[in-house]
Amino acid sequence: MRIITKFNLVLISVGAIAMASSGYVSYYILQENAKREVITHAGMMMEAALAIRGYTISEIRPLLADQMQTHFLPQTVPAYAATTSFGKLREDHPDYSYKEATLNPTNPRDRAVDWENDIIRSFRDHSDQHQIIGTRMTPTGPSLYLARPITINNPQCLSCHNVPSEAPQSMLARYGSNNGFGWKLHETVGAQIISVPMSLPQHHALLAFYKFMAMLGSIFLLMIILLNIMLRSIILKPIVRIAAVADEVSMGNMQVTEFDASGKDELSTLASSFNRMRRSLQKAMRMLEDSQQKFH
Ligand code: HEC
Incomplete structure (x- = not known):
């Protein structure tokens, strides 16, 4: 074999090993970065949902307290405010979603589906668990979810979610008395679940x-x-x-x-x-x- 052939064989083998190992490491790092980016993204959305909830309680509810005597205004309900705001966001970004998935919801729209049920059950079984992050396949590609438990820690919540007889009549007229009752203090009734698409960051990483x-x-x-x-x-x-x-x-x-x-x-x-x-x-x-x- 000629010297130049031997020399090139060595060079090409070294090059191939270097390319394969650095390719493997960089692929892993880029994918991890993409995932971290999506998690940060989802975390920000969760903060936004909490901010909307807080705003509704502190700013909207006192303003509409008088009108609530005569007819029920769901706009004063934090869950309604957060879910509706994110519903608007979904018009332009259908892959993003926010849901207050609940086992026994007041609004049937909030009923937990199978995979959400598993998350809520996990929160109910492990009270020390404060967040679950995971990925799942959706028809539009992989999606990352970030979930936090909804636990009834404020006795005031029970005025509307405990027994129908205690709930405002105007609320019963709108939502009926079959769902969204029987919640207990310190019970985890559902989970806030943010879903963020992973396909775009993954595509950028690729x-x-x-x-x-x-x-x-x-x-x-x-x-x-x-x-x-x-x-x-x-x-x-x-x-x-x-x-x-x-x-x-x-x-x-x-x-x-x-x-x-x-x-x-x-x-x-x-x-x-x-x-x-x-x-x-x-x-x-x-x-x-x-x-x-x-x-x-
Ligand atoms: C004035 C009555 C009232 C009070 C007080 C109230 N809620 Fe609700 N809650 C509602 C109504 C009505 C809905 C359904 C809103 C909608 O249509 O999205 C709702 C929805 C929810 C949902 C979404 C799931 C579902 O049932 O549809 C959660 C979670 C929730 N409430 C938790 C709480 C918590 C936690 C508190 C206490 C901090 C609380 N609620 C206090 C009336 C109330």
Whole structure:
């Protein structure tokens, strides 16, 4: 096998190992970053939902307290305010969602579906659990959810969610008396669940990964080309020339021009040693010829 082939085989193997390992690590890091970005995103949405709830309790409810005597205004209910606000957001971003998923809801829209039921059950079974983050497949691609428990810690909540007889008549007229009652103090009745699509950040992470790999590949390719050019001009060409001169000399042709050994590298040393050896050989041959002539 030629030196250049061996050299290139080593270079390509090293390049392939380096590309594969850095590709694996960078893919993992980029995907992790994408996931962290989505979690931050979902966390911000959760904060926004809590802010809307707080605003409704502190600003809206006192304003409408008088009107509530005559007819029920769901606009004063924090769950309604948060869910409706996010409903508006969904008009432009259908993949995002906010739900106050509840096992026994006042509004049937809030009824927990199968996977949400599992989350609520987990919160009910583990009271020390304050947040669940997970991913699931949806028809539009992978989606990340962030869930926090809804626990009844304020006895005031029970005025509307305990027994129908205690609830405002205007509320019963609107929602009926079958759902959303029987909640207990300190009971976890549901979970706030934010869903954020993962496909876009994942797509961006994949694009960044492809760009990184293309850059790494080009750097390796450039390095292989440059090293090949250097190997040819600095090492292989002089060796071929020395070999050619050595060939001529070995065949007895002493007329070939001397090898240029003006440089300071190892090959120039080899060339000058070779030149010296050739001169000694010439001298020895001449002495041999002289003694042969004398003998005759
Ligand atoms: C004035 C009555 C009233 C009070 C007080 C009240 N709620 Fe509600 N709650 C409602 C109504 C009505 C709905 C349904 C709103 C809708 O249509 O979205 C609701 C909805 C909810 C929901 C969404 C699930 C469902 O039942 O549809 C949760 C969770 C909830 N309330 C929790 C609470 C908590 C926690 C408190 C106490 C901090 C509280 N509520 C106090 C009337 C009330």
